[in-house]
Amino acid sequence: MAQKILVAEDEMIVAFDLIDTVEEAGFEVDGPHAGVSSAMLAYQKEKPDLAIFDIELQDGNALELARTLMEEDVPVVFYTGSRRVNDVAEQFPNSFPLAKPCPPSAMLSTISEALEFRPSEA
Numbered sequence: 001m002a003q004k005i006l007v008a009e010d011e012m013i014v015a016f017d018l019i020d021t022v023e024e025a026g027f028e029v030d031g032p033h034a035g036v037s038s039a040m041l042a043y044q045k046e047k048p049d050l051a052i053f054d055i056e057l058q059d060g061n062a063l064e065l066a067r068t069l070m071e072e073d074v075p076v077v078f079y080t081g082s083r084r085v086n087d088v089a090e091q092f093p094n095s096f097p098l099a100k101p102c103p104p105s106a107m108l109s110t111i112s113e114a115l116e117f118r119p120s121e122a
Helices: 012-024 036-045 063-071 082-091 104-116
Strands: 004-008 028-033 050-053 076-081 096-100
Touching (some): 004 036, 012 104, 028 036, 036 050, 036 063, 050 063, 050 104, 063 076, 076 104, 082 096, 096 104
Parallel strands (some): 004 028, 004 050, 050 076, 076 096
């Protein structure tokens, strides 16, 4: 069975490009979710293997939701504007920040790294 990735991104062009990349690599995608509330409902319905979040979504910021997922050992890739990447890396040392835009190969290698990561090994 394919690993499930929860995608929360409110820029639909970016979201569908990201989803195409992830699905072509053989993953199942839940999303895109344009808001924190929608992503939270999806998470509560079925725990994903990994989440890819933009930080700023239509109805707020995804940092608390990311913290919740990470506490449940769900790896989180933050896919966000480059000026936020360093802040996220400091605030969430076990996350995988990636600056927009990035080539599909960078996204896929980050997903692979995140899926192999175990917080207890950090």
